[in-house]
Amino acid sequence: MMAQVVAAEFLxxxxxxxxxxxxxxxxxxxxxxxxxxxxxxxxETAATLGxxxxxxxxxxxxxxxxxxxGYLAMVAGGGGLGLLGFVLAYLFGREYADGTAKNxxxxxxxxxxxxxxxxxxxxxxxxxLAVAVAAEGLLxxxxxxxxxxxxxxxxxxxxxxxxxxxxSFLVVPLTAWVTVATRSALGAVAFAFGTLLxxxxxxxxxxxxxxxxxxxLLAAEDATMLTWASVAVLVATFVVGTMVTIxxxxxxxxx
Amino acid sequence: MDGEVVLSTQALAKHYGRVxxxxxxxxxxxxxxxxxxxxxxxxxxxxxxxxxxxxxRPTAGAVRVFGRPIGHNQEWLRRVGFLxxxxxxxxxxxxxENLDLQRRLTGAPVSSVAEWIGRLGxxxxxxxxxxxxxLGNKQRLSLARALLHAPEVLILDEPANALDPAGIVEVRxxxxxxxxxxxxxxxxxxxxAEVAHLADRIGIVHAGRLLEEAPRDVLASxxxxxxxxxxxxxxxxxxxxxxxxxxxxxxxxxxxxAR
Numbered sequence: 388m389m390a391q392v393v394a395a396e397f398l399x400x401x402x403x404x405x406x407x408x409x410x411x412x413x414x415x416x417x418x419x420x421x422x423x424x425x426x427x428x429x430x431e432t433a434a435t436l437g438x439x440x441x442x443x444x445x446x447x448x449x450x451x452x453x454x455x456x457g458y459l460a461m462v463a464g465g466g467g468l469g470l471l472g473f474v475l476a477y478l479f480g481r482e483y484a485d486g487t488a489k490n491x492x493x494x495x496x497x498x499x500x501x502x503x504x505x506x507x508x509x510x511x512x513x514x515x516l517a518v519a520v521a522a523e524g525l526l527x528x529x530x531x532x533x534x535x536x537x538x539x540x541x542x543x544x545x546x547x548x549x550x551x552x553x554x555s556f557l558v559v560p561l562t563a564w565v566t567v568a569t570r571s572a573l574g575a576v577a578f579a580f581g582t583l584l585x586x587x588x589x590x591x592x593x594x595x596x597x598x599x600x601x602x603x604l605l606a607a608e609d610a611t612m613l614t615w616a617s618v619a620v621l622v623a624t625f626v627v628g629t630m631v632t633i634x635x636x637x638x639x640x641x642x
Numbered sequence: 643m644d645g646e647v648v649l650s651t652q653a654l655a656k657h658y659g660r661v662x663x664x665x666x667x668x669x670x671x672x673x674x675x676x677x678x679x680x681x682x683x684x685x686x687x688x689x690x691x692x693x694x695x696x697x698x699r700p701t702a703g704a705v706r707v708f709g710r711p712i713g714h715n716q717e718w719l720r721r722v723g724f725l726x727x728x729x730x731x732x733x734x735x736x737x738x739e740n741l742d743l744q745r746r747l748t749g750a751p752v753s754s755v756a757e758w759i760g761r762l763g764x765x766x767x768x769x770x771x772x773x774x775x776x777l778g779n780k781q782r783l784s785l786a787r788a789l790l791h792a793p794e795v796l797i798l799d800e801p802a803n804a805l806d807p808a809g810i811v812e813v814r815x816x817x818x819x820x821x822x823x824x825x826x827x828x829x830x831x832x833x834x835a836e837v838a839h840l841a842d843r844i845g846i847v848h849a850g851r852l853l854e855e856a857p858r859d860v861l862a863s864x865x866x867x868x869x870x871x872x873x874x875x876x877x878x879x880x881x882x883x884x885x886x887x888x889x890x891x892x893x894x895x896x897x898x899x900a901r
């Protein structure tokens with residue numbers, strides 16, 4: 388049944404512009420980082436850009452491969468909390484917006500299959516975006532000719548970007564739950580961006596290691612921060628998020 | 643009417659706080675029967691249908707389909723087709739794709755998509771996106787979706803919604819044909835004429851309660867008695883004139899459609 392549900396979920400995306408919009412948004416981020424790197428590399432030209440040059444200098448950016456790779460990972464991690472949350476909100480929320488939720492939930496298919504099917508589609512969707520960002524990053528880094536470019540550094544850039552993207556996927560089922568509980572994508576998008584903010588704030592406290600959203604951001608910044616305890620928190624968040632979404636559809640009133 | 647009870651409710655109730663949307667409804671629908679569930683807007687028809695399909699959970703009472711209480715195993719829905727409230731479809735998919743999606747998830751044969759596109763007159767719109775269909779054609783698409791997997795029981799909430807007079811006649815004929823083939827139909831409506839043409843038995847629901855339930859002919863004779871006593875001769879003639887005009891209008895427009 389999983390194969391049919393996943394195929395159906397992919398079919399639902401046919402002609403949708405949303406996957407292309409998310410790809411566009413994701414691909415913009417490395418361009419922005421590369422622009423700042425270029426400004427730092429060319430301070431004279433940057434000076435002619437006025438405020439933009441000043442801000443770039445104030446941020447204390449380094450135009451190196453390790454710095455560039457760190458920012459790429461932040462795009463994947465932070466993007467995961469925000470943009471992937473949006474993807475989940477879209478996949479689940481459109482059923483309510485289009486009024487198709489009632490048709491879907493009264494099919495001779497266990498409701499858990501729809502949750503798992505939509506999560507699978509989100510995983511594939513997110514993997515494509517993450518790989519695209521990593522590939523674009525490699526290309527832009529090569530074009531910028533950043534110092535410290537070694538095969539090891541490039542592999543690390545790709546690895547940390549994909550790792551950050553991967554662990555961010557573990558926290559988003561909670562966004563799916565917010566969508567089905569509120570029957571609205573809007574509340575879920577607010578939740579996704581709220582958790583991004585919360586993750587950033589709590590990342591500066593002693594709770595960072597135990598707060599799933601902070602773990603994603605910290606691990607994107609420095610993969611060595613990812614302890615076994617943090618991994619356990621992320622896995623537990625994934626399991627709880629998935630289960631509460633299934634239980635919501637199974638036991639709560641649906642439209 | 644004799645026969646196996648395929649759909650039943652026992653003291654079915656749904657309360658939202660102090661509001662009793664459905665308040666202890668007992669129903670029995672037998673195989674091959676067409677049951678008209680008649681009530682005004684807000685009477686509790688859609689809430690009852692949502693409970694029949696397991697979309698919302700009753701506050702009290704039970705729903706049994708094919709003799710078994712409905713539960714989390716949704717396999718019984720393979721034998722049930724439904725249309726709840728407004729017609730809906732995936733707007734970015736064509737009519738054919740919407741039906742193909744349904745076919746994959748219900749296990750209906752591939753040929754059923756073309757069959758129901760043809761039977762419901764959706765041929766000219768088969769490759770049009772559902773979001774660009776008229777309300778009437780969206781309703782036809784929803785009916786096709788409900789019928790695709792050849793269900794034994796049809797649960798239809800206001801099936802003639804948004805249809806033009808010719809469409810209403812077509813759907814009526816379609817449901818009459820399905821009933822003749824032995825499909826059990828449970829249909830709700832707030833328009834008596836819509837169920838009077840089809841139903842073997844009619845239940846009148848109001849404020850969440852089943853006020854009256856009787857075979858159509860029994861209900862019709864009660865109605866005739868009531869009209870004779872409560873209305874003047876000229877009022878009755880006026881009503882007959884309206885009914886005649888409606889029939890004439892339907893006949894004329896159906897002839898135009900056929901032409």
